[in-house]
Amino acid sequence: MCDADNTTTKKTIRVATGDRAILPEGAKTIPVYIMGKKYEVPETLTIMKAMEYAGFKFLRGAGCRGGICGACPTVYRMAGDYKLHFGLACQTVVEADMYLAQIPFFPANRAEYNIEEIGGAAEAIHALYPELFRCVACNLCTKACPMDVDVLGYISALKQGNIKKAAELSFDCIQCGLCASRCMGEIPQYHIAQLARRVYGRYIQPRAEHLQKRVGEIESGKYDAMLQELSAMSKEDLEKCYVEREREPDLAPPGTWQPKETRYL
Amino acid sequence: MKISYYPGCTLKTKAANLEAAAVASLAVLGVEVEEIDRWNCCGAVFSLTADDLIHQVGPVRNLVRAKEKGADQLVTLCSMCYNTLARANRIVRDDTVKRDTINRFMDDEIDYAGEVEVVHMLTFLAREVGWQKIREAVKVPLTGLRVSPYYGCTLQRPADVGIEPFGSFSLMTGLLEALGATVVPFAAADTCCGSYQVLNGEGGAKSTAAVIINDAAQAGAEALATSCPLCEYNLGKRQEQLITSGQVEAPVPTFYFTQLLAVALGVAPESCLFDLNDAASLALLKNKNCLVAA
Amino acid sequence: MTLIITGTTISIPSIKQLEELSGENVKLCMQCATCTGMCPMAAEMDHSPRMVMHLSQFGMLDRLAGSNTYWKCASCHACTVKCPRGIDIAKVMEALRQRVLRKNTNFIEPSALSAERIAELPQIAMVAAFRKLTS
Numbered sequence: 001m002c003d004a005d006n007t008t009t010k011k012t013i014r015v016a017t018g019d020r021a022i023l024p025e026g027a028k029t030i031p032v033y034i035m036g037k038k039y040e041v042p043e044t045l046t047i048m049k050a051m052e053y054a055g056f057k058f059l060r061g062a063g064c065r066g067g068i069c070g071a072c073p074t075v076y077r078m079a080g081d082y083k084l085h086f087g088l089a090c091q092t093v094v095e096a097d098m099y100l101a102q103i104p105f106f107p108a109n110r111a112e113y114n115i116e117e118i119g120g121a122a123e124a125i126h127a128l129y130p131e132l133f134r135c136v137a138c139n140l141c142t143k144a145c146p147m148d149v150d151v152l153g154y155i156s157a158l159k160q161g162n163i164k165k166a167a168e169l170s171f172d173c174i175q176c177g178l179c180a181s182r183c184m185g186e187i188p189q190y191h192i193a194q195l196a197r198r199v200y201g202r203y204i205q206p207r208a209e210h211l212q213k214r215v216g217e218i219e220s221g222k223y224d225a226m227l228q229e230l231s232a233m234s235k236e237d238l239e240k241c242y243v244e245r246e247r248e249p250d251l252a253p254p255g256t257w258q259p260k261e262t263r264y265l
Numbered sequence: 266m267k268i269s270y271y272p273g274c275t276l277k278t279k280a281a282n283l284e285a286a287a288v289a290s291l292a293v294l295g296v297e298v299e300e301i302d303r304w305n306c307c308g309a310v311f312s313l314t315a316d317d318l319i320h321q322v323g324p325v326r327n328l329v330r331a332k333e334k335g336a337d338q339l340v341t342l343c344s345m346c347y348n349t350l351a352r353a354n355r356i357v358r359d360d361t362v363k364r365d366t367i368n369r370f371m372d373d374e375i376d377y378a379g380e381v382e383v384v385h386m387l388t389f390l391a392r393e394v395g396w397q398k399i400r401e402a403v404k405v406p407l408t409g410l411r412v413s414p415y416y417g418c419t420l421q422r423p424a425d426v427g428i429e430p431f432g433s434f435s436l437m438t439g440l441l442e443a444l445g446a447t448v449v450p451f452a453a454a455d456t457c458c459g460s461y462q463v464l465n466g467e468g469g470a471k472s473t474a475a476v477i478i479n480d481a482a483q484a485g486a487e488a489l490a491t492s493c494p495l496c497e498y499n500l501g502k503r504q505e506q507l508i509t510s511g512q513v514e515a516p517v518p519t520f521y522f523t524q525l526l527a528v529a530l531g532v533a534p535e536s537c538l539f540d541l542n543d544a545a546s547l548a549l550l551k552n553k554n555c556l557v558a559a
Numbered sequence: 560m561t562l563i564i565t566g567t568t569i570s571i572p573s574i575k576q577l578e579e580l581s582g583e584n585v586k587l588c589m590q591c592a593t594c595t596g597m598c599p600m601a602a603e604m605d606h607s608p609r610m611v612m613h614l615s616q617f618g619m620l621d622r623l624a625g626s627n628t629y630w631k632c633a634s635c636h637a638c639t640v641k642c643p644r645g646i647d648i649a650k651v652m653e654a655l656r657q658r659v660l661r662k663n664t665n666f667i668e669p670s671a672l673s674a675e676r677i678a679e680l681p682q683i684a685m686v687a688a689f690r691k692l693t694s
């Protein structure tokens with residue numbers, strides 16, 4: 001992100017850049033405050049597009065633009081109210097009199113570890129992040145989470161040594177860091193949750209046997225011929241093959257459908 | 266009978282023996298245990314500064330969970346949880362200004378005004394089950410087992426949340442007697458085990474623990490009964506070190522009171538998770554024929 | 560310890576701050592030393608609880624700046640329940656800790672704990688110690 005004034009002087013036409021927002025005809029504009037300065041932006045835009053419309057350019061603090069990478073956390077407050085709100089800039093539509101602050105990065109503690117060495121006990125997580133025990137259950141983290149994750153819930157689960165519960169509760173976390181920015185205990189909740197999911201995946205979750213079997217088959221060369229056959233095809237044949245491929249009917253009850261071609265099962 | 270129950274973090278890991286034995290015993294006594302949902306850490310220690318309310322939020326949030334369940338009692342096992350929850354409850358009950366501030370801060374929860382009573386398991390057993398019923402339910406009397414009831418700090422102090430008056434140990438005494446054990450009173454029954462000072466240099470917590478263990482041994486006890494995982498850590502898990510360093514002469518195995526209750530009620534020793542105690546504990550019970558025949 | 564009290568050693572604002580934080584009236588103390596007698600940690604302390612109360616009564620908190628007393632306090636309330644003047648001394652100790660902790664200073668460092676230590680400690684030991692000894 002760089003300052004609006006630098007970019008607007010070079011560009012005379014004020015249109016949203018980057019994702020080429022198309023403004024509906026006669027769109028109403030509303031005032032929003034970016035770093036305390038007032039801008040008039042079309043009311044239909046997301047915070048991210050509105051900031052681009054206002055002339056800001058995202059060099060950092062934007063990634064997927066689809067609400068999943070966690071790069072664009074935003075804190076905002078509506079004029080006249082004390083309450084802080086939290087959202088993703090790429091997902092949240094602007095409202096009149098929003099005061100916006102981008103928190104693209106928060107300096108949360110991130111432990112270094114080798115997942116193969118630390119083992120699957122809760123104490124491994126406790127040892128890497130003892131600050132976990134500083135949680136005061138204020139719940140500001142949960143209130144801040146733009147993904148509706150029960151952050152206090154997974155922190156509590158980890159204090160109780162329940163890695164599975166923490167992994168499940170934190171599944172929707174996109175590592176935006178807003179929880180950590182609010183934490184009374186200076187806890188890097190999202191990094192701890194990521195570690196919990198890794199420990200869960202590595203040590204606790206049962207292995208998927210069919211996956212291992214399939215990987216074995218691939219490694220043994222079972223599909224090499226098929227791949228060669230496909231790579232040798234002309235574009236037209238490939239397209240035909242694709243269009244005519246067998247597909248499981250959308251609503252087939254699980255386990256009932258079998259393709260006619262069974263050579264590669 | 267059904268009770269709402271607050272476990273506390275340590276009871277899910279290192280003090281799982283405290284909980285497992287309690288749940289098994291209550292089942293024998295016909296009490297169903299319902300753990301409250303979505304509970305969080307109580308904070309373990311009560312905040313003592315007059316203007317600090319943020320540290321009361323954690324315990325109060327748990328009381329909100331109990332209220333949401335429609336419970337009028339919340340039973341706890343861990344002394345520290347009991348103390349922290351009960352004291353936070355006192356604040357909310359007695360101080361309307363602080364109550365309002367806490368409720369306003371917790372705008373994500375229903376309002377709480379102290380509707381739930383925090384009850385320690387010992388109180389619950391005495392009040393709602395009764396020593397008589399327990400005495401009748403005993404299958405393996407702990408005859409000849411000389412136990413000192415150890416309360417530590419948090420069951421009795423301060424007076425307004427104490428499960429019984431300072432200097433009196435009648436609840437655990439009543440329970441142990443009902444189980445057939447010989448109760449050995451001792452002077453250090455309410456001396457602090459050193460508590461969290463175990464993280465602040467080695468000296469303090471170790472010497473207070475040694476005083477307690479030696480005092481019990483001199484009084485003639487061969488075991489200590491406690492209800493606090495931190496006491497158990499300072500007195501039990503670290504006892505071997507104290508013996509090695511010469512601060513403690515003879516071992517005095519530590520038990521949770523719920524474990525003694527469970528074995529007396531005929532619960533299988535495996536269900537009491539003695540592997541989480543020091544090794545001498547189970548050996549002592551075997552020696553004294555206090556275990557149900559396999 | 561002889562305490563020389565003059566107009567410059569006494570600090571009214573410090574007394575006030577301590578009373579506000581603790582909610583206790585330190586001037587009620589009559590120096591009977593029951594607190595010291597009850598305290599299980601007294602042997603480890605630079606200043607006995609009674610001395611802490613004495614210095615607090617005059618707001619001479621500078622003298623307590625390097626003292627380990629309030630850090631060694633286990634908040635066990637053994638002193639409190641026996642104080643003939645009804646002072647909750649444990650609250651005064653907490654106030655002395657908070658004067659330091661509220662300035663973003665830790666007394667112990669959670670990150671300095673070894674993995675082995677953390678693996679054996681019950682959670683409540685860490686929760687309690689971090690509450691009482693970290694900022």
Ligand code: SF4
Nearest residue numbers: 145173174176177179
């Ligand atoms: S848990 Fe924290 S990092 Fe994850 S999405 Fe929610 S606020 Fe962002």
Ligand code: SF4
Nearest residue numbers: 135136138139141183
């Ligand atoms: S913000 Fe921090 S202290 Fe507050 S509940 Fe969440 S993890 Fe705990």
Ligand code: FES
Nearest residue numbers: 063065069070090
């Ligand atoms: S840019 Fe990826 S979540 Fe917003």
